[in-house]
Amino acid sequence: MYIKHDAETKGNKIRKQWATTIGKGQSTYTPTQVVIEKAKGRYLYTVDGRRLIDFTSGVLVQNLGYQHPAFEKYFRDYKKNLPRNVYNMMTAIQTEASARLIKSMKNNPKAQKMLWAASGSEGIQKAMWACMHRYPDRHMLLATQYGFHGKKGLAADVTGERSPNPNVRFVSFPMQNPESPEFYLEELDALHKEFPGKIALFITEPYLGAKGSFHPPAWYHQLVQKWCNKHDIPFLFDEVQSCFGRTGNMYAYETYGVQPDLVILGKGLASGEAAAAVIGRKDLIDALDYGEASDTYSASTAACAAVCATLDVFKEEKIVAKTKKMAKKVHSTLLDLKNTFPFISDIRGEGMVYGMEIEGDSLANQCVLEAYRATEKQGVHLLGPLAGKVIRVSPPLTLTENELLDAHALLMKAWKKI
Ligand SMILES: Cc1ncc(COP(=O)(O)O)c(C=O)c1O
Structure with missing residues (x-):
């Protein structure tokens, strides 16, 4: 099944080819099926000549926007002349990127050593x-309920609320109306009593993204960390989505006032190159022997060059400070939309990552479609709704005030049609 948009001859042709050549499983459902020809700054340009303000950063990946001139230059320079695959070799760019990532985790003395992933x-x-x-000798894996850690292997096992892995146990995560600290502590203590000395790790996300944007009070993560420390259980913070400025700090563990034993980074750290990283306690990282965490593409020279180039731009352009400032404006723009349109029931989030809860699933899809079609030549690009009816707003951190005003005007126009 593919969508046809009126007057999108080129786009419709590609959508049709896509549907006949690529399996449905490749993408998550998006009501617009936008077909892009080029991207620059915070704008996406469709093959049929329409211009969209990007409110997604890809999937929270292109935090610097598209074709960022300084990033592109540094990226080119860092990887110049290097082989693409360095599986059985070492290069200076890999050690430089690793050392700089570890150093970027100031405020966390546990950031000692790292592993790469793709x-x-x-x-x-x-x-x-x-x-x-x-x-x-510990077989139990603890995770917070309704998290999203990925679709593969152990990451899938600790995602959601039920696991095919009998060694996984979930505990509650604060959502709409957080319980008291005692409630969460009792749950944790009960598990410790059931499995004394048998818990290998505790994994959580700073906030529930995929489940529909639930950002907990900071005391929750601090409580969990204290409990983990007390029982000598590694506290794992999944910052695949939140790293590199998304919550208004370089890392969300700073936002929430914790110092995790392992922090997992992904998405924004390499501005679109395939990179992820695990950074933390040396004794944990060193527990894996030669080859036990190796694979073909991890720590590619392009990934490491992209990490260095991203760090350069973050420093030179004070991206985190700018994000903090713009975050307030993005938040008040979203609140204004909520006050205008009664079908927006809630706005949740922080920094440059928000969820806009819409009154129903089909209405949420309609909002995404209308935002895309705002005017003949322009629109706003949004991800397909999460958790049924929550529209994610996650623009590049480099979004300007004028672009935000433009997006606001387009959404006002688009959603008046609903
Ligand atoms: C919090 C979180 N963890 C893990 C993942 C999985 O990352 P990937 O899709 O790169 O495997 C995602 C992806 O959306 C995520 O948001």
């Missing part, structure tokens, strides 16, 4: 393997 879920898997190898 996707977020592989990073999660490697982080969990590290703990399981460090504590081979």
